[in-house]
Amino acid sequence: MSHPYHDPDYIxxxxxREGLLSKEQVAELTHKLSIRKRKGRDLVQWLDSLKLPRADSPDVNLMEAxxxxxxxxxxxxxxxxxxPLRLDMEIVTKTLPAxxxxxRLVLPVSWEDGELEIVCYDPEDQELQQDLERACxxxxxxxxxxxxxIERIISEFFDFKQSIAAAENVLKLPAVDISNLEQFVRLAAPNIAASDKYIQKAVDHLFQYALDQRASDIHIEPKRALSWIRIRIDGILHTIYRLPRVVHEPICTKIKTMSRLDIAEKRRPQDGRLKVAWKNKEAEVRVxxxxxxxxxxxxxxxxxxxILFSDLNKLGFSERDLRAYERFIxxxxxxxxxxxxTGSGKSTTLYSTLRHLSSPDINIITVEDPIEMVYEEFNQIAVQPQIDVTFASILRNILSRTLTSS
Incomplete structure (x- = not known):
């Protein structure tokens, strides 16, 4: 019997029958297969790569799922x-070798009643279950x-875990008496240069993962024995990893270096900015x-x-509220x-609205504290109270000029 992923007469x-492909699409695909001789190959991945419009929803592509x-x-x-937010990284990364x-394209995902749930791509693999039971x-x-x-979770979880583990092996800190908090905060940083490539990799994975999840912010929080990494999505914080304490300071130092902050200053708050590459674009990060x-x-x-600029109809408004909002603006x-x-979408709503209104015949001025995203179609002014550039003084200056719109 043919494998269900490989058999066009089955797929x-x-x-x-389910309305995902039309009769005409099936005829065309059958013809392509006869020319390309794809017999015995994975048709699921081939069909996914074609990005075919679904017969029942032409605006949606036929996907592997x-x-x-x-x-x-x-x-x-x-x-x-x-x-990813519903998976336990410890179960995923510690149960099976990467x-x-x-x-085998498998992932352990949960324990229930003494039984380990494994997700796989190919459940028809006759030897898989035996190999898994021996391995686990x-x-x-x-x-x-x-x-x-599966490939995305393997990449995100195992790569991040391996970077942290490699850095932890290089960084050997003695135990610290944290009852002396001043000593703990001012403790000299370990030899970051020795593990810099691992720390850089871990930081890169963290940024990519958070951006892929459309997180609004990342929190790296030191605790007594570990450090927590949490990301905020739709206003809710999710704990995604617990770092070994020895890796916390090198990661913070790497981020401070990237954002041009004073790495020696650990007793006062600092603010900075950096940019990271993401999906062939740049994402701005306020630190x-x-x-x-x-x-x-x-x-x-x-x-x-x-993330910051969306169509108004994708902001979560009901149809009635969207019509009212469009009238208001x-x-x-x-x-x-x-x-x-925090994280509920205020900035996204504002920036999306301004982009919706933007046109060559309108002059848009924003007063921001701070400027969250530089966008060339707006005239953006940053509040700087230390030099008396306040919201009130900026507003007086704006309103004293003849402007088309502000």
Missing amino acids: FPILE DIISLIARDHKWTFRRLD SFARK QARTRISVAPRRD STIPVAFGEKVVLRLQSED QNSHGIILITGP
Whole structure:
């Protein structure tokens, strides 16, 4: 019997029956297969790479997850999508070696009633369950997930974990009596140069992961024995990792160096900025450090055009509220207050609104404290109270001039 991922006589009829491909699309794909002789190869990945419009929703492409979910339902397999925020990094990275996970495309995801749930790409692999039970020394339960999900988690979790572990092996700190908090905060940094490549890798992975999750900020918080890394998504903080204490200070120092802060100053708060590459673009990061009981806490505020600028209909308004909001912003004068807790989307709403209004015949001026994202179509002014550039003084200056719009 042919493998379900490789058999066009199985895959095409099921996709047509479920309305994901039209009869014409199936005929065209069958013709392509006869020319390219893809027999015995993974058709799921091939179909995913074609970015075909779905017959039932032409604006949506046919994805790997669509195909595998149908095959799983037909074979009575348990199908899962992998959400990084719902996975325990310790279970994922400590149960199986990274080499085994990459080679066999498997991930341990949870323990329940003494049974380990493993997600895999190919549950038809006859030897997989036996190999897993030998490797894990436990009873296993197999679920199926898209290859892209598994590869992404392997890359994000194992690469970050390996960078931290490598840095931890290089950095050997003696135990510190943290009852003397001043001593702890001022403790000389370990030899960062020796582990710099690992620290840089860990920081890079952290930024990429947080941006991929559309996080608004990252918190690196020192505790008594470990350091917590948390990211904020839609206003809610999620703990994603607990760092060994020995790695905390080198990571903070690396971030301070990247944002041109004084790495020797650990007793006073500092603020800075840096830029990171993400998806062939640049994301801006505002950096804030503050001394707390067990060391230096770092907060990283993430801003990228993909996150900060959205279409108004993607901001979460109901249809009725969106119509009302669009009427408000078209008025020639007035005030709109946008309020909410940290990470709730205030800046995203404001920047998205201004971009929506932006046109060559309108002069847009913003007064910001601080400027979160530099955008060339706006005239952005930063509040600087230390030189008496306050909101009030800027506003007086703006209103004293003849402007088309502000």
